[in-house]
Amino acid sequence: MMKVLVFNAGGTQVLHTVDLMHAIRMLNRQVARVLDAVPGRSFGPHPLPRSVELVTYIYARWVYEATGRTAPSVENVLRRDRYRCGYCGRVASTRDHVKPVSHGGKTTWLNLVAACLECNGRKRDRTPKQAGMRLDIVPFIPTPADLWPKARVRR
Ligand SMILES: [Zn+2]
Incomplete structure (x- = not known):
């Protein structure tokens, strides 16, 4: 079937x-x-x-009980941050490790923010402080409702 x-x-x-x-x-x-x-x-x-x-x-x-927490995939991080760059507020299309992987940063919700291509490229594998960039948002672990808000439902 x-x-x-x-x-x-x-x-x-x-x-x-x-x-x-x-x-x-x-x-x-x-x-x-x-x-x-x-x-x-x-x-x-x-x-x-x-x-x-x-x-x-x-x-x-x-x-979510069956699959565990929602994964901080690029798409999900962008969704959580409403497609806005955490550094400049413009439209984001990438996911940035706040503490870079090369510095021991983990791929977790709390270490990931949405970033535009330009900011991500400028920051490279540096911390925001090292890059002289200010992070304007506080990363958080989203609930499913944060990622798929009811407001998006088409009726
Ligand atoms: Zn930016």
């Missing part, structure tokens, strides 16, 4: 997979909508789903 990915509302957070019939029931009950479909294929009135998205955001505590 074909498996279908189930995303939380907002379409960025994978919750789990269900089999196709389960996904179709979700579509019929209108608790989910098709996010990605197999081109040219349908199942009853629906495009044949590869992935579906919940209509309503759920706070999936069990997802």
